[in-house]
Amino acid sequence: MKIPQFGQTKEDVLNTMRTLRDHDADWKSGKTWSLVYYAGEDILDLLQKAYTLFFSENGLNPMAFPSLQKFESEVIAMTAELLGGGSETVGNMTSGGTDSILMAVKTARDRARAEHPEISAPEMIIPSSAHAAFDKAAQYFDVKAVRIPLDSDFRADVSAMGAAITPDTILMVGSAPAYPQGVVDPIKELAALAQAHNIAFHVDSCLGGFLLPFVRKLGYPVPDFDLSVPGVTSLSVDIHKYGYAAKGASVILYHDKDFRKYQYTITTDWSGGIYASPTSAGTRPGGAIAAAWAIMNHLGEEGYLNLAAKIMQTTQNLIQGIRAIPDLQVLGEPTMSVLSFASETLDLYAVADVMNERGWHLDRQQYPTSLHLMVTPAHTDVTTMFLHDLEEATAIVRSGAASPAQGTAAMYGMLAQMTESGMAKAFIQELMDQLTHVQ
Numbered sequence: 483m484k485i486p487q488f489g490q491t492k493e494d495v496l497n498t499m500r501t502l503r504d505h506d507a508d509w510k511s512g513k514t515w516s517l518v519y520y521a522g523e524d525i526l527d528l529l530q531k532a533y534t535l536f537f538s539e540n541g542l543n544p545m546a547f548p549s550l551q552k553f554e555s556e557v558i559a560m561t562a563e564l565l566g567g568g569s570e571t572v573g574n575m576t577s578g579g580t581d582s583i584l585m586a587v588k589t590a591r592d593r594a595r596a597e598h599p600e601i602s603a604p605e606m607i608i609p610s611s612a613h614a615a616f617d618k619a620a621q622y623f624d625v626k627a628v629r630i631p632l633d634s635d636f637r638a639d640v641s642a643m644g645a646a647i648t649p650d651t652i653l654m655v656g657s658a659p660a661y662p663q664g665v666v667d668p669i670k671e672l673a674a675l676a677q678a679h680n681i682a683f684h685v686d687s688c689l690g691g692f693l694l695p696f697v698r699k700l701g702y703p704v705p706d707f708d709l710s711v712p713g714v715t716s717l718s719v720d721i722h723k724y725g726y727a728a729k730g731a732s733v734i735l736y737h738d739k740d741f742r743k744y745q746y747t748i749t750t751d752w753s754g755g756i757y758a759s760p761t762s763a764g765t766r767p768g769g770a771i772a773a774a775w776a777i778m779n780h781l782g783e784e785g786y787l788n789l790a791a792k793i794m795q796t797t798q799n800l801i802q803g804i805r806a807i808p809d810l811q812v813l814g815e816p817t818m819s820v821l822s823f824a825s826e827t828l829d830l831y832a833v834a835d836v837m838n839e840r841g842w843h844l845d846r847q848q849y850p851t852s853l854h855l856m857v858t859p860a861h862t863d864v865t866t867m868f869l870h871d872l873e874e875a876t877a878i879v880r881s882g883a884a885s886p887a888q889g890t891a892a893m894y895g896m897l898a899q900m901t902e903s904g905m906a907k908a909f910i911q912e913l914m915d916q917l918t919h920v921q
């Protein structure tokens with residue numbers, strides 16, 4: 483395939499794109515339970531307008547765009563305040579949670595290199611539920627990731643993590659909450675442990691940072707998890723999740739600038755001039771920064787509280803409904819609006835496939851086999867329909883009437899049999915190759 487010799491009209495191009503979109507996940511109707519955090523047309527409209535206003539601007543050089551510099555500083559300051567930051571707290575915007583986590587690991591590694599040159603093979607201790615982005619960071623920055631099994635409530639196991647500390651440990655991690663079961667780790671205990679050993683401690687609050695503070699204000703129990711907890715040295719939080727910003731907006735916060743300085747890269751001897759960038763990105767979309775500022779100012783605390791109340795009510799209804807369906811168990815005690823459920827008797831991947839036939843998209847998880855729900859305001863009106871379909875789907879699978887494993891049930895079944903992880907990886911690699919292959 484090559485670039486077409488002659489261009490098509492704008493209208494033709496856009497029409498083609500609109501048609502292709504018809505086959506995409508239907509997130510506005512609330513049938514998708516991951517990937518998109520939709521809070522209504524009004525908010526979408528503001529995000530699109532704010533993004534478009536700064537569509538061409540580049541966050542690479544804040545001195546060229548004082549408007550962007552103001553937006554970014556204020557977004558960071560408001561986020562730090564929301565998450566227990568003090569007068570010394572500093573941070574940067576990044577392109578997303580993965581980016582923020584990469585920065586936290588890179589910073590901890592370079593701090594250890596500077597302050598503990600005797601460490602030649604750095605390690606980080608992370609709960610088994612910590613996001614896969616930590617494995618990516620481990621690969622990129624050559625820090626060994628030591629994953630520790632959870633306790634029976636799906637929380638990080640404090641004593642097991644303590645027992646894993648070695649002289650090479652440079653970083654420990656807790657999640658608030660972790661993605662798989664939506665449970666907040668015992669951050670206070672973990673951070674105290676890290677502090678006692680002079681080890682950096684990162685809180686991954688990518689998912690919950692813009693929801694937990696409001697959930698707590700509404701009166702739901704939320705354990706301490708933020709920068710106000712002694713020993714926490716960095717925290718990641720995504721505005722493009724429950725902050726409802728346009729995609730490409732996350733914040734990485736540090737306890738102080740003495741710590742953060744290890745994140746920077748500064749080149750002073752390049753023929754292109756002095757080049758300094760605080761994070762991994764060079765060119766940065768002004769739109770993502772502008773839209774984050776716009777949504778925080780538009781919603782305000784009141785707006786976030788209202789959305790949080792709606793989400794929490796919906797989540798409670800879902801949890802009750804799922805618990806009432808025979809053979810299904812909600813895993814752990816989800817702290818906010820992310821949860822998963824398992825079954826000791828039913829093939830849940832087959833249940834998910836039946837749900838797919840009815841237009842519902844649920845993420846499949848493993849260890850244990852479970853299905854995952856990330857609740858947004860878009861789900862409030864579909865809860866009854868969802869629970870009804872889920873009950874029917876479990877009944878169909880229980881009766882053996884489901885068509886034999888085809889879709890993902892078959893794929894996960896096959897992967898489970900590839901006991902050698904090398905084989906599973908090769909299979910996934912082939913799949914990823916296919917994704918960028920033009921038919």
Ligand SMILES: *Cc1c(COP(=O)(O)O)cnc(C)c1O
Pocket residue numbers: 577578579580581583613615657659660661686687688689720732
């Ligand atoms: C989403 C998420 C991440 C990664 O964020 P991206 O924006 O997808 O890169 C990291 N940690 C947790 C807990 C998450 O939910």
